[in-house]
Every structure is written in C-alpha cells, then in structure tokens.
Amino acid sequence: MELFQTILDILVSAAFWTAVLRIATPYILGTLGELLCERAGVLNLGIEGIMTLGAMAGWMAVYQGADLWTGVLVAALCGGLMGLLHATLTVPLGLSQHVAGIGVTLLGTSLSYFVYRLVLPQASTPPTVEPFQPLDLPGALAQTPMTYMALILVGVVAYVLYRTPVGLAVRMVGENPAAAEAQGLSVTAVRVGAVVAGSALMALAGAFLTLSAFNAFFFNMVNGRGWICIALVVFASWRPGKALLGAVLFAAFDALQLRLQQVAGGVLPYQLFLMMPYLLSILALVLVARRASYPRALMIPYRKGER
Amino acid sequence: MRLEPREHTPLAARLLAPVAAVAAALALCALLVAWTGAPVLRAYGLLLEGAAGSRFALTETLTRATPLILTGLAAAVAFRAKLWNIGAEGQLYMGALAAVVLGGGMLDLPAWLLLPTVMIAGAAAGGATLLGPAVLKVRFGVDEVVTTLLLNFIVLLLVSMLLEGALKDPMGMGWPQSAPVVEAAELPKLVERTRLHTGLLVALGLSALLWLIDTRTIWGYENRAVGANPRAAAFAGMPVTRVMLRTALLSGGLAGLAGVIEVCGLKGYLTLDLSPGFGYSGIVVAMLAQLHPVGVVGAAVFIAGIFVGADAMSRAMPVPNYIADVLVAASLLCMLVAGLLTRYRLRRG
Numbered sequence: 001m002e003l004f005q006t007i008l009d010i011l012v013s014a015a016f017w018t019a020v021l022r023i024a025t026p027y028i029l030g031t032l033g034e035l036l037c038e039r040a041g042v043l044n045l046g047i048e049g050i051m052t053l054g055a056m057a058g059w060m061a062v063y064q065g066a067d068l069w070t071g072v073l074v075a076a077l078c079g080g081l082m083g084l085l086h087a088t089l090t091v092p093l094g095l096s097q098h099v100a101g102i103g104v105t106l107l108g109t110s111l112s113y114f115v116y117r118l119v120l121p122q123a124s125t126p127p128t129v130e131p132f133q134p135l136d137l138p139g140a141l142a143q144t145p146m147t148y149m150a151l152i153l154v155g156v157v158a159y160v161l162y163r164t165p166v167g168l169a170v171r172m173v174g175e176n177p178a179a180a181e182a183q184g185l186s187v188t189a190v191r192v193g194a195v196v197a198g199s200a201l202m203a204l205a206g207a208f209l210t211l212s213a214f215n216a217f218f219f220n221m222v223n224g225r226g227w228i229c230i231a232l233v234v235f236a237s238w239r240p241g242k243a244l245l246g247a248v249l250f251a252a253f254d255a256l257q258l259r260l261q262q263v264a265g266g267v268l269p270y271q272l273f274l275m276m277p278y279l280l281s282i283l284a285l286v287l288v289a290r291r292a293s294y295p296r297a298l299m300i301p302y303r304k305g306e307r
Numbered sequence: 308m309r310l311e312p313r314e315h316t317p318l319a320a321r322l323l324a325p326v327a328a329v330a331a332a333l334a335l336c337a338l339l340v341a342w343t344g345a346p347v348l349r350a351y352g353l354l355l356e357g358a359a360g361s362r363f364a365l366t367e368t369l370t371r372a373t374p375l376i377l378t379g380l381a382a383a384v385a386f387r388a389k390l391w392n393i394g395a396e397g398q399l400y401m402g403a404l405a406a407v408v409l410g411g412g413m414l415d416l417p418a419w420l421l422l423p424t425v426m427i428a429g430a431a432a433g434g435a436t437l438l439g440p441a442v443l444k445v446r447f448g449v450d451e452v453v454t455t456l457l458l459n460f461i462v463l464l465l466v467s468m469l470l471e472g473a474l475k476d477p478m479g480m481g482w483p484q485s486a487p488v489v490e491a492a493e494l495p496k497l498v499e500r501t502r503l504h505t506g507l508l509v510a511l512g513l514s515a516l517l518w519l520i521d522t523r524t525i526w527g528y529e530n531r532a533v534g535a536n537p538r539a540a541a542f543a544g545m546p547v548t549r550v551m552l553r554t555a556l557l558s559g560g561l562a563g564l565a566g567v568i569e570v571c572g573l574k575g576y577l578t579l580d581l582s583p584g585f586g587y588s589g590i591v592v593a594m595l596a597q598l599h600p601v602g603v604v605g606a607a608v609f610i611a612g613i614f615v616g617a618d619a620m621s622r623a624m625p626v627p628n629y630i631a632d633v634l635v636a637a638s639l640l641c642m643l644v645a646g647l648l649t650r651y652r653l654r655r656g
Contacts, residue, residue, distance in 0.1 A: 103639040110632030117627035227456040271468035278457045289447040
C-alpha cells in the first residue's frame with residue numbers, strides 16, 4: 001500500500017512527466033529512424049554505432065565553435081553517411097543485414113572514440129558545451145527544442161509514410177519489392193534512400209544526448225539505447241504513432257524506476273533498477289512476437305530477376 | 308553492373324579473401340593514421356613490432372588470442388546454423404561468474420578435478436544464458452539478435468551487483484572485484500615468466516574438435532543443413548528445433564568457457580573489465596574465418612595482434628589505440644565484401 005502511494009505521488013508530479021519526455025526523446029528519434037529502415041525492408045543494426053557517432057560528431061562540432069543547430073545538422077549528416085554505408089552493403093550487394101549492421105555499429109563506435117581521443121588526448125574530465133535550454137513553458141512542456149523536433153518528426157514520418165507517393169514506395173519495397181519494380185520503381189534507390197534518412201534520424205537521437213540531455217560526450221553513453229529502439233519498433237508494429245506511444249511508455253517506466261531507486265535505494269541494489277529497461281524490452285518483444293506483422297520483405301535482399 | 312553467382316569457389320579464393328579484406332582495411336585506416344599526422348608506414352611498423360616483434364610480444368598476442376578463439380568459435384557455430392548470437396559478451400561473463408563462485412574456495416577438490424568442474428560449470432552457465440533467447444526464438448519467434456544484445460547489459464549489471472554484494476572480495480580494498488580463485492583452479496602457465504597459459508591449448512583443442520564434429524559427424528551435418536535451409540532440413544526429417552537449441556548450448560558454452568579461461572588462466576579474479584569486448588570481436592574473428600573452426604584460430608591471432616600491437620604503437624605515437632577497434636570494424640566490413648566476391652562475380656549489364 002505504501003509502495004502504491006509512493007508510485008501515485010510520483011505519477012502526479014509535473015517533474016516526473018518532464019523527465020519522461022526528456023528520457024523518451026532519444027527513443028522516439030531512434031525508433032523512428034529504425035522504423036523507416038525496416039519499413040523499406042532493411043534491418044539496421046548499425047543504430048547503436050550511428051547514435052554514438054551522432055552524439056560525438058554533433059557535440060564535437062559545437063565544441064569546435066559551431067552553433068547548436070549546426071551541430072545537430074553535422075550529426076544528421078554523419079548518420080546519413082553511415083546509413084549510406086549500411087545501405088550499400090545490404091541493398092545493392094545484398095549482404096547479411098545482421099552482420100553488416102554489427103559492422104556498422106563497431107565502426108561508428110570505434111570511429112567516435114578514435115576521433116574524440118585524437119582531438120582531446122588528455123581529457124580526464126570531459127569538456128562541456130552550452131547545451132539547448134528548455135523552453136520557457138509551464139510544467140512538463142518545458143522541454144528543449146530537440147524534444148519538440150522529435151515530436152514534430154513523428155508527425156512528419158507518419159504523414160510521409162501514409163499520405164505521400166514516397167511513403168507508399170517505401171512501404172511497397174518493404175512488403176513486395178518485385179511488385180514495386182514492376183511499377184517502375186527502383187527498389188535499390190528507395191531502400192537506400194530510406195536507410196540514409198532513417199540513419200540520419202538515429203544520429204539525431206545521439207546528438208540529443210550530448211547537446212540537450214547532457215553537455216558532454218562520454219564513452220559508452222548510448223549504453224544500449226539503440227538496441228532498445230529495435231525492440232520498440234517491433235512493439236510499435238512498425239507504426240510511427242505507436243512508436244511514440246511505446247517510447248513514452250518505456251520512458252515512463254524508466255523515469256519511475258529512477259525515482260523508486262531514490263525511494264527504495266537503501267533496500268535493493270541499484271543495479272536491479274537499471275536492469276529494468278532491458279528486461280522490459282525483452283518482455284515487450286515476447287508479448288507482441290506472436291501477432292507481430294513484420295514487413296514481408298524485411299531482411300530479404302532483392303536482386304532484380306532473382307527469386 | 309550485376310552480380311552473378313559462381314558455380315563453385317576455388318579454395319585459393321576462399322583463402323585469399325580474408326587477406327584481401329585485411330589489406331583493404333589497413334589501407335583505409337592508413338588515411339586515419341595519416342590524419343593524425345603520424346608517419347603511416349612507421350606506425351604500422353610499430354604495430355607489427357608490438358604484436359610479433361619479440362618473444363614477449365608474441366606471447367602477449369597469443370594470450371590475447373586465447374579468449375578470442377573461443378568467442379570466435381562461439382560466433383562461428385551459431386552463425387553457421389543462422390542463430391544470430393550477439394550475446395557472447397554476456398555469456399562470457401556468466402562463465403566467469405561460475406568460475407569465481409565454484410573456484411573461489413567453495414569446492415575443495417584437487418586441481419585435476421576442480422579445473423574440469425569449473426570449466427564445465429562455466430560452459431553450462433554460458434550455454435544456459437543463450438538457451439533463453441534460443442527458446443524464445445523457436446517458441447515465440449522473438450528475434451534473438453535483440454534479446455542476446457539486451458542480455459549483455461543485464462548480465463553486466465548482474466555481475467556489477469554481485470561484485471558489490473555477495474561476491475565482493477573482503478580483502479579488495481573496497482574495489483568491486485571478486486575474491487581470487489584458489490590455486491587448484493588456476494590454469495598452469497604455458498611459457499614460464501610470461502602471461503601465456505594452457506588455456507590456449509584448450510582453445511586449440513576445441514577448434515580441432517569442432518572441425519571434426521563439423522565434417523565427420525551427423526551432428527555437424529545437421530547443423531550445416533539447418534543453417535543453409537531450415538525448411539529443407541525439416542522436410543528431410545531433421546529435428547530443426549533440437550538442432551537450434553543444441554547449437555545455442557554449444558555456442559553459449561564456448562563463450563562461457565572463454566570467461567572461465569580468462570579468470571583461471573590470466574586474471575585470477577573477476578572484475579567488470581574482464582573482457583574488453585571479446586564477445587563482439589569474436590564476431591569479427593568468425594567472419595574473417597568464414598565461419599571455419601580452424602580458420603578461427605588464425606583470425607583470432609590476427610585480431611589479437613592488432614589490439615596488442617596498437618597498444619604498443621599508441622604509446623610511441625600520438626595515434627589513439629582505438630585505431631585497433633576501427634581496424635577490426637573495417638576488416639569485418641571489407642571481409643563481407645570479399646566474401647561476396649568469392650561467391651559472386653561482377654558482370655557488366
């Protein structure tokens with residue numbers, strides 16, 4: 001009963017919901033990006049590395065004197081480039097999306113660490129930049145511009161996917177590439193485009209971490225968020241609106257465990273609370289696995305004229 | 308340009324592919340090294356010297372290769388059956404946990420009995436860790452890539468919890484580390500006054516054994532058949548589910564054993580930085596070896612050499628040692644392309 005009361009107290013506080021939206025933002029952006037790739041039929045396991053690279057590149061640009069939005073743009077460009085690499089390997093070359101994605105993650109992560117260490121060889125305490133400030137709005141609406149950008153992007157991606165010819169093409173190459181080809185679409189071009197755009201979104205998720213949530217770049221700062229996004233895409237059954245819902249729900253649990261940790265910290269080891277997001281993701285995957293309707297052509301490379 | 312399948316791949320092409328891939332990765336990373344302002348050839352020269360330039364360097368490389376052979380084998384057997392085990396890192400830590408629990412004085416056995424017991428227990432712990440995702444895959448259709456990846460984080464938190472709690476060494480000056488394993492659970496050294504230990508022989512033996520299983524037994528045949536085409540294998544009457552679960556136990560077990568051997572052969576106790584990503588590098592090892600159990604040995608020694616050599620090189624030059632990780636990642640991506648070119652040829656039109 002006492003626990004119930006504690007949870008209730010937490011849930012009605014505005015500070016809690018401010019935290020929820022903040023925690024949700026990288027998940028919203030990452031999930032949207034992965035969703036876009038998978039809708040076109042390409043699993044992008046490069047997400048973890050692309051987020052790390054976005055976090056590093058965006059931060060580094062600002063640290064070198066660029067303004068914050070230029071940093072965001074730099075992150076998106078770097079993400080797009082990594083996406084182009086993943087797309088080249090998996091679409092025209094048709095290589096294993098699993099292994100190529102792991103390779104992109106290893107490359108993105110190691111490149112980020114390499115460049116960071118090269119520019120800042122002896123930084124024991126990470127240098128900081130002036131990050132995005134929350135807007136002057138009441139309660140939980142006091143978020144940074146990047147959170148609002150993420151929310152707007154949910155609408156944009158949903159609109160493009162369901163209301164425009166481009167979106168139709170993306171969904172078609174993910175469901176039935178041969179039919180798309182018969183309609184005169186280039187499966188290769190649409191898939192590559194979707195992966196590049198999706199990867200740019202993933203990099204924005206990373207940039208949010210260094211330019212909005214924190215003000216510095218740390219090693220291991222993405223910490224599995226990319227993998228959680230992949231689980232969230234399945235949970236959201238590949239729909240942008242549900243992705244937003246899933247990310248917020250997930251962030252609510254995460255924020256709750258952070259608060260409970262403060263309340264019950266003395267009794268239970270903090271690691272148990274930190275495990276919860278990962279356990280929750282696995283649980284979510286199990287719950288929806290039975291009725292998950294994957295894009296039909298997900299993970300199946302398409303070569304013209306081959307069946 | 309289009310890709311046309313080759314009717315058969317000459318052995319020379321299969322052997323040449325990893326060499327070409329590594330050469331391409333070295334060439335690409337030369338750009339990065341040049342960017343740091345360091346002389347490229349001298350940097351690579353120092354890397355080679357640091358990896359294989361002396362007796363000490365060689366033993367260090369082989370010490371580093373030992374767990375990589377095992378995680379490489381773990382990835383190779385799993386990927387062969389198209390079981391995407393990306394969780395070797397977590398399975399390794401589960402094996403290491405078993406090693407410090409059983410080898411830390413709980414069992415009072417002579418060395419000849421204690422060591423095999425600890426190894427089997429560690430392998431079982433690793434295997435059980437992968438069995439979960441494998442069951443979820445065959446039972447509910449949950450993608451094992453994500454579950455094994457997420458389990459890595461869960462296992463690491465579990466280890467952290469135990470190292471600050473039940474397993475914390477009372478003599479450890481407050482550091483989160485376990486008590487050391489007893490002397491009877493230590494693997495003997497292979498070369499005196501170096502860090503190289505007999506775990507290397509275990510890894511080499513397992514590589515040979517897996518090659519024999521792969522080529523000479525029904526088990527190996529079933530594994531390959533299920534990997535190549537599960538539906539055809541099921542149609543031919545093969546127990547696809549059982550093969551999957553068997554592969555999971557084997558793959559996780561190999562990764563768990565890597566953890567045991569790191570603890571009992573090298574570190575002596577468990578800390579949170581036992582593995583600098585051996586689980587993930589194992590994937591690269593397996594791919595460079597084209598999933599061949601014997602090839603894994605060569606690939607593991609190569610990757611280990613890169614890491615050991617880059618450490619030495621970055622001490623002498625302003626090149627961050629993360630260049631090793633970049634080289635390894637680039638090798639993996641180049642290997643994918645090289646492997647493709649052994650199976651397909653490029654044709655105009």
